Amino acid sequence: MVKVLIDSSVIVDYTRAGIGALPQILLLKTARKAEVYIPTTVILELWAGDSMTEESEVVKVNRLLAPLKIVDLTKQIAKKAGELVRLGQIDSFQDAAIAAIALYLGAQLATQNRKHFEKVRDLKIFKD
Numbered sequence: 001m002v003k004v005l006i007d008s009s010v011i012v013d014y015t016r017a018g019i020g021a022l023p024q025i026l027l028l029k030t031a032r033k034a035e036v037y038i039p040t041t042v043i044l045e046l047w048a049g050d051s052m053t054e055e056s057e058v059v060k061v062n063r064l065l066a067p068l069k070i071v072d073l074t075k076q077i078a079k080k081a082g083e084l085v086r087l088g089q090i091d092s093f094q095d096a097a098i099a100a101i102a103l104y105l106g107a108q109l110a111t112q113n114r115k116h117f118e119k120v121r122d123l124k125i126f127k128d
Helices: 008-017 022-030 040-048 055-065 075-086 093-105
Strands: 002-006 034-039 069-071 108-110
Touching (some): 002 008, 002 093, 008 022, 008 040, 022 034, 034 040, 034 093, 040 093, 075 093, 093 108
Parallel strands (some): 002 034, 002 108, 034 069
């Protein structure tokens, strides 16, 4: 069974334009071919968006998040994220946390921002 970690870009693309890998990922989950995860840091990113002031958007995003396994940023993962930044493999703390969680889980990262993660060694990107 494949493990997939979802980045905010995948949720945003789906909620705004109905495009991207999210439907395929959720089908894999429904068919029990994938375990699908979302980091708490991605939930933070989503809730920081201007569209989350609209009740309909909150309901839509909550519905999308409901079947996903939520992964917290632990001390061990935070240390790995810091290492990724220090080694120059990734620039932002947010992306470093997401990459570190994917590495910790042994999950493929589903993202529309592949360039942000291309220098991270051993990180697998989900191919949609």
